[in-house]
Amino acid sequence: MMKERKTVIECRNVSKTFYSMAGDNLVVDNLNFNVYENEFVVLFGPGQCGKSTILNLIAGLEKPTGGEIIVSGEKVTGPSPKRGMVYQTTNLFMWYTVMQNVEFGPKMQGVPKKVRRERAQKYIDLVGLKGFEKHFPVKLSGGMQQRVGIARAYANEPELICMDEPFGHLDAQTRYLMEEEVERISNSDRRTVVFVTNNAEEAIYLADRIILLHNCPTSVHKEYIVDLPRPRDYTSPDFLALREQITAEMDNTL
Amino acid sequence: MNTEKINTAKKQKRKYQIISVLSVCVFLLVWYLATAVFELAPSYSLPSPVKVFNTFLTKLHSKAPDGATLPKHFISSLQVAMLGYLLGAVIGVPLGIAMGWFKTVDKIVRPVFDLIKPIPPIALIPVMIVVFGISIKAKAVLIFFSTVIPCITNSYSGIRQTKQIHLWVSQTFGASNMQMLFTVASPSALPMIFAGLRVAMGSSWMALVAAELLASTSGLGYLISIGRSLLRSDLIIVGILCLGMINIVLTAIFNLVEKRFVRGGKDE
Ligand SMILES: Nc1ncnc2c1ncn2[C@@H]1O[C@H](COP(=O)(O)OP(=O)(O)OP(=O)(O)O)[C@@H](O)[C@H]1O
Numbered sequence: 388m389m390k391e392r393k394t395v396i397e398c399r400n401v402s403k404t405f406y407s408m409a410g411d412n413l414v415v416d417n418l419n420f421n422v423y424e425n426e427f428v429v430l431f432g433p434g435q436c437g438k439s440t441i442l443n444l445i446a447g448l449e450k451p452t453g454g455e456i457i458v459s460g461e462k463v464t465g466p467s468p469k470r471g472m473v474y475q476t477t478n479l480f481m482w483y484t485v486m487q488n489v490e491f492g493p494k495m496q497g498v499p500k501k502v503r504r505e506r507a508q509k510y511i512d513l514v515g516l517k518g519f520e521k522h523f524p525v526k527l528s529g530g531m532q533q534r535v536g537i538a539r540a541y542a543n544e545p546e547l548i549c550m551d552e553p554f555g556h557l558d559a560q561t562r563y564l565m566e567e568e569v570e571r572i573s574n575s576d577r578r579t580v581v582f583v584t585n586n587a588e589e590a591i592y593l594a595d596r597i598i599l600l601h602n603c604p605t606s607v608h609k610e611y612i613v614d615l616p617r618p619r620d621y622t623s624p625d626f627l628a629l630r631e632q633i634t635a636e637m638d639n640t641l
Numbered sequence: 642m643n644t645e646k647i648n649t650a651k652k653q654k655r656k657y658q659i660i661s662v663l664s665v666c667v668f669l670l671v672w673y674l675a676t677a678v679f680e681l682a683p684s685y686s687l688p689s690p691v692k693v694f695n696t697f698l699t700k701l702h703s704k705a706p707d708g709a710t711l712p713k714h715f716i717s718s719l720q721v722a723m724l725g726y727l728l729g730a731v732i733g734v735p736l737g738i739a740m741g742w743f744k745t746v747d748k749i750v751r752p753v754f755d756l757i758k759p760i761p762p763i764a765l766i767p768v769m770i771v772v773f774g775i776s777i778k779a780k781a782v783l784i785f786f787s788t789v790i791p792c793i794t795n796s797y798s799g800i801r802q803t804k805q806i807h808l809w810v811s812q813t814f815g816a817s818n819m820q821m822l823f824t825v826a827s828p829s830a831l832p833m834i835f836a837g838l839r840v841a842m843g844s845s846w847m848a849l850v851a852a853e854l855l856a857s858t859s860g861l862g863y864l865i866s867i868g869r870s871l872l873r874s875d876l877i878i879v880g881i882l883c884l885g886m887i888n889i890v891l892t893a894i895f896n897l898v899e900k901r902f903v904r905g906g907k908d909e
């Protein structure tokens with residue numbers, strides 16, 4: 388199955404220790420994995436194991452204390468517009484409208500207004516927020532806010548999008564809708580995605596490949612290739628069997 | 642169902658308005674009864690509302706006994722207040738923002754600022770009179786001081802309270818330091834900045850009246866102090882009510898401006 392696939396992310400022996408007065412806290416311990424072009428990889432691990440830390444390292448918001456991360460052949464040394472991020476909590480710019488939020492990335496790159504408006508509109512439509520362009524985020528529900536966050540990351544057209552438990556705070560119903568939404572978006576606008584979650588169902592529904600993480604200090608515990616046909620059915624026997632298997636393995640990570 | 646809600650809200654509002662008007666009427670009535678009917682206080686110390694209203698009407702055009710008509714005093718006070726306030730805001734807000742964002746600016750300005758900050762502006766009145774004499778300049782500088790300090794303080798802490806996550810977001814979109822300042826830090830500090838401007842409005846108005854009471858040749862504070870020396874309490878009350886009214890109008894204008902600039906509302 389593997390031919391020559393372009394590697395987008397290479398994590399080589401990555402470690403991260405937080406130093407503080409209270410003592411050193413090793414959170415990521417010798418982490419190694421690759422992500423290939425247009426792959427949808429889910430990082431799946433128990434709460435507080437260091438998932439957000441790994442994404443922050445990839446995004447360049449934190450620096451590794453050991454090893455290195457290569458994205459598209461370049462070593463990560465700081466944040467870059469080539470690597471988009473959707474965060475765990477909603478963090479839209481409350482003082483901007485939906486449109487102004489989504490066009491923020493291209494605007495920072497100096498893309499002319501007409502072009503960036505068109506591009507932002509495309510992604511606003513894609514996440515199903517047509518008609519809400521002039522609304523301020525406070526007026527939107529949690530699910531809608533996360534959609535704006537997703538559109539904002541996509542509108543910058545990065546090589547790589549990191550999503551950190553974007554649906555963690557949503558109720559189950561909205562969560563299913565959003566998962567379908569992400570599935571649909573990544574079908575029509577194929578990109579390399581690293582998606583973090585601690586929900587097995589969500590992981591299996593979305594992933595091409597699941598990387599199961601150890602508890603803190605974290606590293607790769609096990610990998611699963613998910614080749615169920617898409618869109619996946621939460622209740623199919625294959626889905627349930629895989630879910631069973633991963634949940635059981637999860638207990639071994641602790 | 643929605644229109645029903647709006648209707649009840651409207652009814653509530655109407656009810657509140659009626660109560661407000663009633664309460665003011667009762668206040669005026671009690672005042673009238675106490676002074677004009679039962680004469681609980683001599684009319685030179687507490688005049689009746691009718692007398693105050695008459696004084697108000699005559700003062701609209703008459704220059705006696707203080708040398709200027711009411712609108713003249715009114716404009717004089719407002720002019721000085723606006724001059725000092727705008728100057729204070731135009732310098733204070735950018736300075737506070739710069740101190741909050743650039744470490745070097747903070748280091749340079751901070752020592753001087755910390756020295757001036759604890760001085761109550763009213764205590765500066767004698768200094769201003771010595772330096773500038775009894776002039777519009779003295780009052781404007783005084784108001785400048787009472788405006789610039791809350792403006793700096795609030796703009797500074799507004800910028801400092803910018804959320805790390807918002808800065809991160811803008812960094813992952815490749816924003817430069819200046820872009821971050823203008824598109825993220827400043828707008829997120831805006832509610833704080835406006836709170837500072839509001840505080841400054843109150844304190845500068847207070848400083849102005851104090852200055853006019855102490856040393857002045859015009860303005861509403863001056864009118865009040867003349868009223869005091871002539872035992873014309875009707876004049877004093879007219880002055881006070883005008884001060885109150887100006888404040889209400891200024892606050893209303895301020896709210897409109899704030900609504901125009903602070904958009905989107907708060908997080909969470
Ligand atoms: N800036 C920091 N300074 C010190 N310790 C940190 C910092 N960021 C994270 N940690 C520690 O690293 C550990 C992992 O945190 P992280 O947020 O990466 O976990 P997570 O898997 O994303 O958790 P969650 O499931 O709650 O999202 C935690 O114990 C936390 O205390």
Ligand SMILES: [Mg+2]
Pocket residue numbers: 438439440475551552
């Ligand atoms: Mg996390």
